[in-house]
Amino acid sequence: MDKQSLMQRNNLIRAGVMGANDGILSVSGIILGVAGATSNTGTILLAGFAGMLAGTVSMAMGEYVSVSSQHDAQEKVKHIQTKALSEDYKSEFEYVKEKYIADGISTQLATQATEEMMNKDALTTTVRERYGFSLDHELSAGGAALASLISFPIGSILPMVAISVSPQNMREVATFIAVVIALAITGYVTASLNGADKKKASIRNIVAGMFTMIVTYAIGSLFR
Secondary structure (H helix, E strand, C coil): CHHHHHHHHHHHHHHHHHHHHHHHHHHHHHHHHHHHHCCCHHHHHHHHHHHHHHHHHHHHHHHHHHHHHHHHHHHHHHHHHHHHHHHCHHHHHHHHHHHHHHCCCCHHHHHHHHHHHHHHHHHHHHHHHHHCCCCCCCCCHHHHHHHHHHHHHHHHHHHHHHHHHCCCCCHHHHHHHHHHHHHHHHHHHHHHHHCCCHHHHHHHHHHHHHHHHHHHHHHHHCCC
């Protein structure tokens, strides 16, 4: 139970961090694009606020639909495997055993391991070995949606605050710098949760953000 709770908690944290990252990236692109076209702070912030609202709802619903679809697929697999175990337990047993043997485990040890795991939880074992996922590591659709619902607007606030409090002749540059720092942090945290290369993830996140801001600002400048 503790291991399952830890996995679910990490998944919720990951959904939250990614929501914040998307909020930073999306809204910074919007406000810098508008800033390229006009110097009116009210117009810039209004566009950012509209983007924050749209992005928050979109992100939350996207998480909910995505995780719900994943659950539906897992439920289908559980039904298939439950039926397979009830109709031909021996074939399922042999499948797991042969897979272990193919991985280099001796026949005797593979048989023993399969017996122990199948006796403990045949459904979880066969689902894991046939389909590559664990039934114990499911993410709550509502939890993922809530994490995004909270984190996206929090991330969105940063670029709007940066552009509104900075001197007018420096606000685009100040926003750009603030966003780059924030994206470096979210990239690092995401990589830490995923076990990926932290430096590479941070750089990739920064480059994506810089590209977004430069392109949107340049396009907005065409309408000035």
